[in-house]
Amino acid sequence: MSEDRNQFSAGCAWIEGQYVPIAEARIPILDTGFARSDLTYDVAAVWKGRFFRLDDHLDRLLAGCDRIRIKPLWTKDEIRSIMTETVRLSGLTDAYVEVVITRGVPGPGERDPRLWTPRLYAYAIPYVWIVRPELQEKGTEVVVARNTRRIPPGSVDPTVKNFHWGDLVRGLFEAYDRDSWLAILPDADGLVTEGAGFNVFALVEGVLRTPERGILHGITRRTVIEIAQGSDIPLRVGDLRVGDLYRASEIFLTSTAGGVMPVARLDGEPVGDGRPGPVTTNIRKCYWDLHTDPRMSSPVQYLAPELTPPPKRAC
Amino acid sequence: MSEDRNQFSAGCAWIEGQYVPIAEARIPILDTGFARSDLTYDVAAVWKGRFFRLDDHLDRLLAGCDRIRIKPLWTKDEIRSIMTETVRLSGLTDAYVEVVITRGVPGPGERDPRLWTPRLYAYAIPYVWIVRPELQEKGTEVVVARNTRRIPPGSVDPTVKNFHWGDLVRGLFEAYDRDSWLAILPDADGLVTEGAGFNVFALVEGVLRTPERGILHGITRRTVIEIAQGSDIPLRVGDLRVGDLYRASEIFLTSTAGGVMPVARLDGEPVGDGRPGPVTTNIRKCYWDLHTDPRMSSPVQYLAPELTPPPKRAC
Secondary structure, eight states: OOGGGOTTTTOEEEETTEEEEGGGOEEETTOHHHHSOOEEEEEEEEETTEEESHHHHHHHHHHHHHHTTOOOSSOHHHHHHHHHHHHHHHTOSSEEEEEEEEOOOOOTTOOOGGGSOOEEEEEEEEOOOSSOHHHHHHOEEEEEOSSOOOOOTTTSOTTSOOOOOHHHHHHHHHHHHTTOSOEEEEOTTSBEEEETTBEEEEEETTEEEEOOSSSOOOHHHHHHHHHHHTTTOOEEESOOBHHHHTTOSEEEEEETTTEEEEEEEETTEESTTSSOOHHHHHHHHHHHHHTTOTTTEEEOOOOOTTSOOOOOOOO | OOGGGOTTTTOEEEETTEEEEGGGOEEETTOHHHHSOOEEEEEEEEETTEEESHHHHHHHHHHHHHHTTOOOSSOHHHHHHHHHHHHHHHTOSSEEEEEEEEOOOOOTTOOOGGGSOOEEEEEEEEOOOSSOHHHHHHOEEEEEOSSOOOOOTTTSOTTSOOOOOHHHHHHHHHHHHTTOSOEEEEOTTSBEEEETTBEEEEEETTEEEEOOSSSOOOHHHHHHHHHHHTTTOOEEESOOBHHHHTTOSEEEEEETTTEEEEEEEETTEESTTSSOOHHHHHHHHHHHHGGGOTTTEEEOOOOOTTSOOOOOOOO
């Protein structure tokens, strides 16, 4: 049986109860998830056929709904089933699996968001790399944005994963203008926050540091914190000044979309000796090893009766 | 001919070259206009069959694209034609007409927003009232948010009309919790900014004041400024402290979706004598009168050959 037989091989979405090929997945233009970016979402990875920390992603998603006062119509188990089914139908063994819960679609003239019915959308697509693996081997470039500040928590709660990316995209364009392509955003107090889809770690005077406030509490970030806590790496979670980055011997970025991503150059200057350092390299290896650890990952059951298994490749 | 014959009577959208009923209007889930809220948009009103200041809305839209470095594929005239056609097909004579330009849909694995092709969506629906006309006669309630600050311009440029409404929606929930339903957001310096879809004016010691920084420069706001400049109302455009609101004799909100909306109560206490004041009432009348003024409005040509005119109603 040819792989072409699977209409979902480029990705599979769940839209209002129907599984559809990703290219056909659409949402109502009047959904306030679009028209007000009024939603929360989460992204879990499937790696080598196993979900990584799916329960933690689902807990964060539901906690986010609670914080912005969206009452989802789906239980944690139901959302897990939908996400799993998008992966199973796609046949993808390395996947980026997103679920979005929006405030819903107002009826004509309706102005009270408390009355709207939440909507859920989900999809699985091939795994997304913020920094491609081959570039991770030598480390990426990154700049600190000069003109853009991260949206502060007093405006939009960053612990509720959201699509308010105006500042993050603006940071990307700052990076392009400076012959780079990723940007770390400071807050208005000169503290490090995060970048477009990633958290930041820096090894400063032998201590591994990462911000706590004004950021998404990433699951990859949490995994790195746990790796550090289980080893002999000194760790400090809390305010990190932008200036601290310039004296760091190692810097790395973390994301479900790319894992632990070493930074080789900051603002065009080498970090440490300009190559991924030993702490980063060790954590990166541990992080990926955990993806097949049954304590942190669970297999996707591709072999459901409705579908043949993902086809074997010739090579 | 029955009105039911018009499939667009509830609203008409333009989606990728097709005119579709509003209920069927959908956008790709992978559009970064959704997934990153990376877009700008504008809303023009049609009132009594005439667009109000459509050119000014289009100029702001295109200036916004320029500021966030989206290069639209459509000229101002083309966008005007699309918007006009959505109105014409709907037959609506009082309409809310929105146009959205997004960064576009990345191909698989694409990470560079400079390479994506912008998308445009537009639709006309029945005119939207933030404050319904009957409530405007007596004036609405509003609160000043206590826990939520407007997203600062250093993060997201508010002069580029956008869907980053997380703070504005949070403000709405603050209002509901305080038995109100609209909120004005301060910035981190204690200055008045704006609310969910509206600008703010206050008459303080006989001077009409409105903020300039950290806000959308609304077309209704501009119209009110021009009305004040053309009359003998003293006007001051610039920083307005939250505290100034509590000593204002009149307050009103402005929006394309509702016009000039008198505020009767602030944080539960009456503004002035708790009824729309004379300055507000006069400006409100002038504002609506301008909607039929040929200098500021242009008729929609409903009688295109493809469509019969909007049906006459019996009453």
